[in-house]
Amino acid sequence: MMTLLLLTACTEPPGGWGYGTENGVNTDFNSPPSETLGDTGDSGLAGDSGLAGDTGKTGDTGGGTLPEDGTGYGVGDTAYNLQGTDHSGRPWALYDQFGSPVVLLVGHMDLGTTMTDPMGFVGAAGEGAVSAALIGRSEISAAATVDDAARYASKYGVSSVLYDPSYATVDLWSAASTAKAYVIDRALVIQWVGYGGSITPDALSGALEGL
Numbered sequence: 001m002m003t004l005l006l007l008t009a010c011t012e013p014p015g016g017w018g019y020g021t022e023n024g025v026n027t028d029f030n031s032p033p034s035e036t037l038g039d040t041g042d043s044g045l046a047g048d049s050g051l052a053g054d055t056g057k058t059g060d061t062g063g064g065t066l067p068e069d070g071t072g073y074g075v076g077d078t079a080y081n082l083q084g085t086d087h088s089g090r091p092w093a094l095y096d097q098f099g100s101p102v103v104l105l106v107g108h109m110d111l112g113t114t115m116t117d118p119m120g121f122v123g124a125a126g127e128g129a130v131s132a133a134l135i136g137r138s139e140i141s142a143a144a145t146v147d148d149a150a151r152y153a154s155k156y157g158v159s160s161v162l163y164d165p166s167y168a169t170v171d172l173w174s175a176a177s178t179a180k181a182y183v184i185d186r187a188l189v190i191q192w193v194g195y196g197g198s199i200t201p202d203a204l205s206g207a208l209e210g211l
Helices: 002-010 038-057 116-123 146-156 168-174 201-208
Strands: 083-086 091-093 102-107 130-135 160-163 179-184 190-195
Touching (some): 083 146, 102 116, 102 168, 130 168, 179 201
Parallel strands (some): 130 160
Antiparallel strands (some): 083 091
16 A cells, blocks of 8 residues: 555646646647747837838938937038028028038128128039028128028029028127038038138039039
């Protein structure tokens, strides 16, 4: 009798340790179900490849990519995304010009300043380049209006004339100089910077050459 009881105690119980059924489904722990564990559902995280959707920022510049932000105001720096309202009353942004060279003039139009001649130079700058000017004050030393900007665009042939009645953006980009000009390449990297009398047609065309 004692021998029979010991044999019974040592026999694996129904369902055993790691074997059995649950609602008719095999629950063999040593042979786990074929379904993939939920954590591997993190392959859904590979949906972060959607972040590579930043490739949507790739433009027609031979694989160039639109920068996230600028790095400075000097030659070799990536330009910041200058934004404002243009002479037609529409929003304008430098980064919207990605893929085209840009000639940008910044300053105030007060009488006696060196802004007048450069406005004409910028308007006539090379074919295929975007010409833009950012103006703070008009000829009467008052904050420029949309009407002033429209008049300058027409008179000087500048593609887009922005106006900044606060002067804050103008002073930032001009470094408080009477006039400052930038030549910015297709990838929004600054290739040339000129001040006042150094802004000439030859200087602008030379800086644009090859861009």
